[in-house]
Amino acid sequence: MAPLRAGLRWKKSKPLVVREAIAGYFFILPTLLSFLVFFLIPTISGLGMSFFDWDFFSEPEYVGFDNFLELADDKLFITTLKNTALFAVSATALNVGLGMFIAIGINSIKWGWLKAFLRTSYFIPFVISTVVVALLFGFLLQESTGVVNYYLTRLGFDKVPWLSSSLWAFRSVVLIDVWKHVGFFTLIFLAGLQAIPRELYEAALVDGAGRLVRLRRITIPLLTPSLFFSLVIALIGAFQVFESMFVLTNGGPGDATRTVVMLLYREAFGSFNMGYAASMAVVLFLVILALTITQVRLGDRWVFYR
């Protein structure tokens, strides 16, 4: 019992603030540890690795900025960077725009049961694994025997080369991404809408404001925090896209749907160029960081916090 008593004495001897702080640190310890082990240490290792030529088998060789200089001349990397940026812009615009539109639509429904049903329905694709979604759409979008083309031809349209033409393959992966993620953004906007005080709408009604005026003057301004959050999250996620394209098109036809992360994966785990792949990861990280900082800076000008 002696050590316990000693412990209790020690506990009592500390001021409440210190004891609370220690308890607090214990609470965040699991998260802190996982952040260190799974994020910070790998990130720093990846940064270090980008200055080396390492193929997994032999000793790493320090090459300074050579990997980054090589990247600047790598046409395939530039192509994948463009593809990634185009995908990020398209998918973000559609996910966030449609998400807001759907949320406003659902929020205006009077029947509670229908509102709950739609809210759940839109969210279901988000909880399905991306690989499963990609495989499913792979079947649906087959050119010759796919269900979608079957119904299109029944309606008198031509078959669409959903995954086998460069243009359509890119459109398809964007559309599939939107199908999967729009429910998440709808949920964010629904939460934002429900936080808008009813009194504001009632006052606007009394002042004779119509539906469009209320939307423009109350709903959208008060949704800007949700909009800002959605844009940041969507853009970061879109720049990291990998699984859906890997499974659906494997980057093809040609390199039409190849993204930076896909190229990075191939360099690291197909060609064993770990250093070169790490330099791609660093560049991608810097691009995402720059975009996020820009968004945050610009956000000060248009995000309205009550």
Add this chain to the structure above:
Amino acid sequence: MSGNLKRICTVLLVLLLLTSASVFTSAQDEVTLGFVYGSFAPQEKWEAYFEGFLAEHPEVTINYIPVPLDSWGDYTQKIVTTMLGGERVDVIWNAIEAVPLMAERGVLLELDSFIESDPDIQEFLDDAHPKLLEGLRWNDQQYLLPFAWNTTLIYYNKSVLESAGLDEPAPDWTWDDFLHYAQTITQDSDGDGTNDVWGFHANAWLWHLGPWAVANGSFFLNEDFTEPWYDRPETIEAFQFVHDLMWEHGVAPTGSFNFREAFVAGTLGMMIDSPAGRQRLIPAGMSADDYDVNFFPSKSGQGATGSQWGTDGYGITKDSEHPDLAWEMVKHLVSTDVMSKLLSGEFASASAPARTSLASDPVLVAASPANYWRFYEALEGGRTVINAPYFAELAEIHDRYMSQAWANEMSIADAAANIQADMEAVIADNS
């Protein structure tokens, strides 16, 4: 202490010493061997394979290490990562594509020293197909012993041919014959502008496209994979012929297509598949009498029988702490007893066994179509899949441009020219 008691105590002491010595010895001799395999196969399959080995070596415990297999390059990398992560691996199951990479990077132990000092293995070496043994050598050294192999031929659905009024094709058929078959089979029976039955399915995979070039006297690269052959007229015209089946003649569907399901359903008359393809047809309700296999057609019917083939096998890692026991394990895995399990039983696989003595096994013959022997002909005159240390890069270059040609966004000639240039650059970088 009386004399009797002394004697009893002495005997007991000796017995105790002997017992502890034996316990100590057996504890010392206990060995764990790490075995890496593709995780698509259940561990129970390998346990069944190792039954005899474990009975002979009760001191051995096997640490089964499943590794996801998406592509051979990816699988190999995962094995290396597993080993770098501290996992002790003694024996590896891998394929011909990975041999150059694993040998060059010092992952595998050469097996020639074991072969030279072990007369028991001669029986296997005499029985295994020599091309398979040769294929698993790199820089004049043996790295894997072959277990099962695959090649590709043209499968044809007999009832689809019969419905189209076609006889079974001759082994020396020409491209014109093939096109005639595909055109006759292709049907839009309800006139809605969509074909209900397709003559053939063509895709740009290396595994499916290579044999067309082989049958036309060429291939993707030369024998030692140091010179691309995409600029040879024989290669280009072979690929152009296949491409035309889709875009010129409309007898093969474009885009992705579930060809095996269509073949079983009778909506596809001909497809490319390997001996392993049989195993996928059986559960779908097709018997060996419902289909057969033929060689790839050639431009002028010169009767080219060769195709493209690959094989898997077993090897020992350089990190193995028990190479002699690992060698015993490899020998066991290529024994007739284990290889027979490919043919029947719970874990049967339709990949062809490396031992030639099993080629005429009654179980195999009964489960195979009449012209099953053509797979052996195809192996005999065929080329190995691309197996060079830079295999993954070459495969990706092929896919990059051929996928555009297959989407009709680039001509075959342009795709071939681009592939030629890019492959030459990769080979130059690696030489």
